[in-house]
Amino acid sequence: SSSAPSGTSTSASPLSISAPLSGQLGDKSFMDSANDGLTRAAKELGVKVKVVQAGADDAPAWERNLTEASSSGNYGLIVTGGTVVASTLKKVAKQFPNQKYLIFDSPSVGKNVTGISYAQNEGAFLVGALSALITDNPATFPRATGSKKIGVAGGMDIPVIRDFIVGFEQGAKAVDPNVTVDVRFINDFASAQKGYDVATAQFKDGADVVYQVAGAAGLGVLQAAEDSGRYAIGTDSDQNGIHPDSTPASAIKSVGNTVYNGIKSFQAGTLKFGTTIPGDIANSGVGIAFNDKLVPKDIQDKVDALRKQVVDGTIKVKSAL
Amino acid sequence: MSALGDFLSLALSSMIPILVTAIGGMFAERARATNIALDGTMLISALGAIIVGAATGNPWLGLLAGVISGIAYAAILAFAAFVLRCDLLIAGIAANLLATGVTLLVVQNVLKSTGTYAPANVPLIPRVSLGFIGKIPVIGPALSDQSALFYVVVVVTILGALVLNRTRFGVHVKAVGESEEAAEAAGLKPILTRTVTLLISGAAAGIGGTYLSLSSVASFNSDLTGGLGFIAFAAVIFGRATPLGTILASVLFGIATAASIQLQGSGVIDPQLLHSLPYVATVLALAVQSIRRHRLNRFDVTDTSFLPAIIPRG
Amino acid sequence: MDQPLLALKGIVKTFGPMTAVDSVDLEIRAGRIHALLGENGAGKSTLMNCLFGLLRPDSGSIEIEGVAVEVTSPKKALELGIGMVHQHFKLVPSLTVAQNVALGREPHSGPFVKTKEAEATVERLSREYGLDVDPRSRVRSLSVGAQQRVEILRALAQDVRILVLDEPTAVLTPAETERFFEVIKGFAARGLAVILISHHLSEVRRVADEVTVLRQGRRVAHSAIEEVTNTQLAELIIGRAQPIVSEVERGTPGETRLSIDGLDVRDGRGLEIVHAVSFTVRAGEIVGVLGIAGNGQTEMVEAITGLRRPASGSVVINGIETAGEHTGLVRRAGLGHVPEDRNGRGLAGYWSVQDNISIGYLDTPEVGGRLTSRARMGALARRLMIDFDVRANSPQQQARRLSGGNAQKMVLARELSRKPDVVVCAEPTRGLDIAATAAVRSRLVEARDLGAAVLLVSSEIDEVTQIADRVLVISSGRIVAEFDDHRPTEAEVGRAMLGGHE
Amino acid sequence: MTEPQDSETATAARSFPGLVATARRVVPLGLFQSMVAIVLGIVICFVIMLFATADPLVAFQAFTLGTFRNAYSIGSMIAIASILAVTAFASTVAFRAGAFNIGTEGQLVLGGLTAAIIAEKLPGPGGLVQVIALLGAMAAGALWIAIPTVLRVRYRTNEILTTLMANYIAADLALFLVNQYFRDKGSGAVETPPLDESRWLLQILPPSAANIGVVVALVLAGVLWLWFDRTRAGKRAEVSGLQPAFAEYLGIHSVSYLRNSMLISGALAGLGGGLAILGISHAYIDGFSPQYGFLGITVALIGRLRPVGVLVSALLYASLITGATAMQAVSDVPYSLVFVLQGILILLITSQRIGGRRTA
C-alpha cells in the first residue's frame, strides 16, 4: 500500500484534518455538534478541515473512508466519532501506526488514538432528578399533574441509549423513590411523527415529563409535550428554545467544545495519544441547561446540589456500558 | 374505557399514513402497475410539503405541494416503466434510491440544513377537537384531536373504494390489470390507464408523506418514512388490492403498531421484539388467510402457479 | 355491382423476417356472409387484426364505402362500425357479463357506471338475438359456449356494420353451432357484413355467400360459394390435392393396459363432477370418449393422468395403481399425455422447440444423465421434428411462435416418440386445420397399431367416429352410452350425447 | 401487441383460473445495448455534477475511475462485489424458480450474526472454524426462509409479503439477540467482540478488505452456470419456475424444486452475511450490511438472472460504490449525489428502449 505518512505537523504548512464520520450530519446531536467544533477550529485555528459523511448504517463505508484518509498521507490528524465507529477505527489505526487520530464519544482504541468520552449517564442523572422534582411539584409546574410518573422516549434499545436511561432513573429515584419511569422506544432516530405518537401515548398514560433521547425523532417528543400540555426534556444540545413553554431543560453533551479543544491541543503538541479525555459533569463535558422561565431558582438549586454530590463522588452514577 | 379510547386513537394515527398510501397503491396494483416506490414517493412529498408549508405558512398549500410532488415523482416512475421500458420493479427500486438522494441533496444544498430540516414556527395541519363528541366514551378519545388529515384520508378512502367499484375508470383499471388484451380489444389504452393509476398512487402517497412531515411536527430528514411505504405496499398485497382488504390490512398494521407502543408501557416483553409485532401479525394473518383458502380448494391439487401482481380471484 | 362496404387493398404485415400477410385484397359487401379460409398460420387472424386496429399493417389501405380510413386502434375500429369476435376470447374473467359487454363504452352519469342500464342492454340484445346469458354473472363462471355468446354480444352492442367472427364455432356444441348460424344469418338479413373464419367446410357451405382463401399469407382464391366444391376448396387451402381419407381399419386389441374403476372426481370448488366412471382400454385399440365440452372430461383426464387427485376409485396403468399419485409416477408407469390445454400445460411458450422436446427425454440415455448435452438435445429435436413433420425455422425457435398445428405436432413428437404403453389425448385437433388434423389423427392410429392403448377424449363427433375402435359417450360426468361392437354413426352418437342431457 | 400464442395461454388461464404461470420473465439485453446504456448513464452523471459541484471534472474522474486508482480501492471493490454477487445469486436462484424472495436482507443479517457468534465462541483451528461459521450462516439463512417456504409450498401464501416482513423481524431479532446475549460489553455500540485474526477470511490484497470470498463467488457462479445450463435437475427447476403447470404435467415435482430453491436462496443469502462478517467487518456490527441483500436483488435483475451477468453487474455496482468513496475524498460532491447517480444508472442500464430497437 501507500507510504506511511509522517504524523508530525510542521508549522510551515497549515494543519490538514480529515473527518470521516460514522453518519450524516443533521442529527442535531453529536455529529452536528462535532461539526460545529470542526468548523470553529477551521475558522479560529487556521486548519484545513474536510468532513466526509457516510450512511449511519453503513459500517463498511466508515472503514473505507477512514482507510482512504489514512492511506492518503495528507492529513496530520484524522477526527472521527460515534461509539459505533470505535471498533472499526481500532482496526484501521493499527494499520497506520504513524497516523494520529482523535475519536469522540469513545475511549482511546490505540497508541495513536486519543479518545474523548462523555458521561451521558451523568447528564441524564441531572435531568432525571429535575423530572422527578417536576412531577412532585405540580404547584410550581402548572402543566404537571403530580402523577409521580415520568418517561423516557429512546430512539432504539442500544447500549448508549440504555446508559442515558440508567442515569435518568437513578436521578429520579435520588429525588423521590416513589416516582415511576415509563421507558419506551421509538425504534427510529429519524421519524418525528413516530416520536410524537410514542410520547403522546406516554403522556396519556400519565407521564408528566418525557425525556427524549432519540435524535431527530425526539423533535416529535418535544412537540407532543407542547400539544399534550405536559413537559419534555431535550437532549445533547440546548433544545429549550424550540418549545419554551414545555421544555424546562436539556441535557447537554458539549461535543463541539471538546473536539475543538482536542484539535487546539494537537496543534500545540500537547495532545496525548493512547489516552482518553473524559467529558463528565466535573469538567462540563456534560451538563444541564435550564429554561429559566419555567424552572424557578429553588428547583435549580436542588438539582445543583445533586450535581455537586456527583462531582465530589458522594453519588456514583451507574452506567450501562 | 378511556384506556381503550387512547389505544384506538394511537392506532388511528399510526394507520393514517399507511392507509392512504395503500389505497393509492391499490389502484396501481390492480392495474398491474405494481408500485414499490411508494416509500420513495412518500419521502419526496414529505419534503415538498414541508418546504411549501414553511415558505407559505399555510399547511394546506403544503398538502397540495405534497400531493403534487407525489404525482410528479410517480410520473418519473411511469416514464421509466413505459417510455424507457424498464422493468417496473427495478424502476421502483431505483426510484426509492433516487428519492433518498434527491431529498438529501435538497436538504443539504438547497435548504442549507444539515440532514434534518426542522424550520421553526411552521403552522401545522390543524387537529380537530370534536366538542361534545369527544365526551362519548371510547369513541370520543379515539377520534378527538386527530389531525384533520385523518378526515381527508377517510374521504380519500371512501372515494377510492367508490372509484374502483362504481366508476368507469374503476372497471377499466380492473380490465387492464386482469387482461390487457381484453382491455385493448375494447378500445382501452392500457398504458394510459396504468400511468393514471401510478399517478393516483403518487398523489395518495403524497398525502401520506405530508402526514409525516407536516401534521404533528414540522421536521424532515431522509430516513423519515422508516419503511412505512413498504408497509403500505404490504397492506396492498395483503388486502389483495381490494378496498376492503386494503383497509383491513391497514387497520391491522395500525393496531399492531399501537399495541407495540402501548405494551412497552407494561414492560413485560422486550421492546425490540415488540417492535416486530406488526410484521409478525402480518405473517400470521397471511398464513391463516391462505390456509383457510387452501382448505376450500383442497380438492384442487393442480394449481401450483402464482400471480406476482395480485388479482383477486374471489 | 354496387360499391363494397369494406375494401382491404394490398395489406402487408410482416413479423421480423416472416411475412404473415402478403398484399391481400378483400372486398366485403353489406348483407353478405364472407368466409375467410386457410390453413393454420395462413394469416387469417393477422389480416383481421389489421382490420380491427390491433396490428398496424406495414402497407396497404382500408376503405369503408370507398373512403380510405386509418384504423389505428380497436377504439377507432369500433367507431368505424367494425366489430370483432376473437379467436381467443378477449374477456375479463372477474367482471360481469354486462361489464364486459359495455367495457370501454359504459353507460354513465358523470364518472359512475349505470349498471342497471348496461344490464338492460345486455338483456335486450340477448333476447333480440336469442343469445342466452345472465348479464350479472361473472364471466369466469361461464362455460366456453356462454363466453362465446358474450363475445358476440359485445360486438353487437355497438351498432356495428361489419362483424368479424374468427373461428367462432371451434368451441361450440353442435346445437349451439346450429343456433349460432341462425343468429348470423339474421345479422346478414339486417344488412350487416359478416366475415367468418372457420376450418369446417361444411359449416362454411351452410352459411357463407362467398369465400376467400388465404395460403401462406397470399390470397389464392375468391369466389361465390356456389361456384366451388368442397374438394376444390380443400385443395386451395392446403395447396395440393387433398389426401383421400381412407377408412381407418379397426384395431386388434390385446391385454388391458388402462383400467378405470368407479372413478369419482371433484372440481376446484369441491363439487363432484365425475361420477363412478369405469372402463378399460386395451393395447392396440383406441377408445373414444365423446361428449360436449364441460361434462367432466377435463377433470376425468386430469384424474387419470395424475394432475388431479380423484375423490375415489382406481386407475390402473400397466398393472400399477396410480390413482392419486403424482404425474411423475403415472408417467413412469407408462403414460403419454397430449393435454387439452396445449399452451398452458403441453408446452412452455418461452422455451425453444428443442427444450420443449428434450424435457420429456431427460431421464433417458438419449439426452439424459445428470449432465445434459446441448448437442444431443439438438440432435434429438432435429430427428423428431423430421419424424413428426414439425415445421419451425430451427430447433431454437420459441414454441409460442409456432402455429397451432405445429405446436400440437411438437407435443405429439415428445409424447408419442417414446412409445408409451398408454396414450391419453384430449381434444387433440382443436383449432387445427385440415392437414394438421389429418396428420394428428393418423399419428394416433399409428401409435395404436404399434400396440399402444389410446384413450381419445374429444367433443368432435367425426373425429371419434372416424378413428376410435370403441366409443363411450359421457354426459354430466357419467358414461351414458357405449358402442363396443361397431363404430357408431354420427346420428347414433348425436342422439346419445343429447340423451344424457334430459 | 397481440401475440396469438399468448392469448391462447390467456384463454387457458381463463377457463382454468390460476393454471398458467406468470413467472417474471426478464428479457436479456444485448451487449451493445448495455454499453450504450452505461455510456449514456455516465454522461448524465457528468451533467448532474456540472451543477452540483465546483470541480466537476475531478469529481467525475474519481467517480468513474477512482476505483482503479490504487490497490486499496480495487480491493474494496472486489470485496463488495463478491458479497453482492453472492446475495444476487441468492435472488437469482429464487427468482428462477418462480419465488420472489425479497427477504435476502433479513437472511443475510441473521446469517452474518450466526457466523460472528460461531467464529467468536468456537475454539479450534482458524480455517475449520471459518468453514463451520460459514456453514452456520447458510443454515441460519435457510432457517429464516423456512417459514415463508413452508407457507408458500403448502398453502400458496404470497412469499413476497412474508419474506418482506421477515426482513423487519430479522432486524429486530438480531438487535435483540446482540443486545441481550452477544454484545461486546466493552463497547457502547451494538456489536459483538472483534474476531481474532485467525477467524478472518484470508485477505488477498491487504490492507484492503478483498478476501477469498471472491473465490467463493466465482465458484458459485461456475456451479450455478453448470446447474442452470447443463444439468437435468437445473432444466427441471427452470421449467418448474417458468411454468409450473407444464412442469407438473411433465411429471416434475415442481413444488419440491420451489421448496429447495427457496431454501438454497436463503442459504446463499446467509452465506453472503457470513462472508461479510468474516471477510470485511470482522465482528457483527449493527450496520455491517449496507443493504447487501436488497442491492443483490437489483444486481440479479441487472445481471438478467444469469451467473456471468450477475458477476459483471456485481463488479459494476461495487465500482459505483467505491467510486463514490473516492469521489467524496477528493471533491465536495455531496454524499447524497451517490444515491442519485446510482438510481439513474440503474434506470438507464435496465431500460429496454435505450440502444435497443425502436419497435416493440
Ligand SMILES: Nc1ncnc2c1ncn2[C@@H]1O[C@H](COP(=O)(O)OP(=O)(O)OP(=O)(O)O)[C@@H](O)[C@H]1O
Ligand atoms: N405477433 C406475432 N409475432 C410473430 N409471428 C406472428 C405473430 N402473430 C402471428 N404470427 C405468425 O403469423 C402467421 C399467421 O398467423 P395467424 O394467426 O394470422 O394465422 P391464422 O391463419 O389465423 O391461423 P389459425 O387458423 O391457426 O388461427 C403464423 O405463422 C404466426 O405464427
Ligand SMILES: Nc1ncnc2c1ncn2[C@@H]1O[C@H](COP(=O)(O)OP(=O)(O)OP(=O)(O)O)[C@@H](O)[C@H]1O
Ligand atoms: N434445484 C433444485 N431445486 C429443487 N429441487 C431439486 C433441485 N435439484 C434437485 N432437486 C431435487 O433433487 C432430486 C434429485 O435430482 P436428480 O437430478 O438426481 O433427479 P433425477 O434423478 O433425474 O430424478 P428422477 O429420479 O425423478 O428421475 C430431484 O428429483 C429434485 O426433487
Ligand SMILES: [Mg+2]
Ligand atoms: Mg387464427
Ligand SMILES: [Mg+2]
Ligand atoms: Mg433420481
